[in-house]
Amino acid sequence: MVEQIGEALQAELNLVAEKLEDAVADLPAGLAQFIRSELAENQVLAGVVLASAAPVRDSVEDESRRVALAAALELLQIALNIHRLLLRPEQTGSIDSFLLGGTILAGDYCFSRAAVLAAQTRHPQVVTVFAKLLQQVSQANLRRVIAEDGVGADHTAFDEREALLHSGATAGALLAGLSQEEQEAVVQYAASLGQSRKRDGTKTLDAVAGATFDSLPPRQKERWRELASNL
Numbered sequence: 001m002v003e004q005i006g007e008a009l010q011a012e013l014n015l016v017a018e019k020l021e022d023a024v025a026d027l028p029a030g031l032a033q034f035i036r037s038e039l040a041e042n043q044v045l046a047g048v049v050l051a052s053a054a055p056v057r058d059s060v061e062d063e064s065r066r067v068a069l070a071a072a073l074e075l076l077q078i079a080l081n082i083h084r085l086l087l088r089p090e091q092t093g094s095i096d097s098f099l100l101g102g103t104i105l106a107g108d109y110c111f112s113r114a115a116v117l118a119a120q121t122r123h124p125q126v127v128t129v130f131a132k133l134l135q136q137v138s139q140a141n142l143r144r145v146i147a148e149d150g151v152g153a154d155h156t157a158f159d160e161r162e163a164l165l166h167s168g169a170t171a172g173a174l175l176a177g178l179s180q181e182e183q184e185a186v187v188q189y190a191a192s193l194g195q196s197r198k199r200d201g202t203k204t205l206d207a208v209a210g211a212t213f214d215s216l217p218p219r220q221k222e223r224w225r226e227l228a229s230n231l
Helices: 002-024 029-036 044-052 060-085 097-119 124-148 160-175 180-200 218-230
Strands: none
Touching (some): 002 029, 002 097, 002 218, 044 160, 060 124, 060 160, 097 124
């Protein structure tokens, strides 16, 4: 059973990769390659969505929607990575206006395509979760710029990666049609994985034993186990 789920999960990760490639396929070669260079080596965010969003009774439509959401989260991360380059004064000062404009356009393009992919879930609550995530990260970046300028510095801590994991798990659980209690278990487990990654300084997932894992719904438990062993 685990082997079958593992094969299905890998197939879905491949579909996510295809979605990401489709998103940049029509761009000029240089800009497309720049965006590809920001792709994560391990698609952890996509994996979190795919593990969280599998319903008990799956369908082709369910798979299509969670693949779209997984690609949206990965593309949002790319957009954030690109725009983060613009928040480094030591780098932006050495970039000519043409390259600077290209960087801004690449980031904005990824943001817009991520929003389109999220909308393809056709799930209002999921779209709302994604919109709130966009708002959170945008406000955090704005606060960071203001703080660096020394104007009204806001020292409120914001963990971007934690927010991405939380929103990915929340939206995935909604897509799966889980109960409120099951949704909370999935989100809590994703949070524990994020904290483990931060503590260990790794970029991969590691299965967390104990109450958080044991409380997961059976379908999510099997997918998380396979995900943690492969990413």
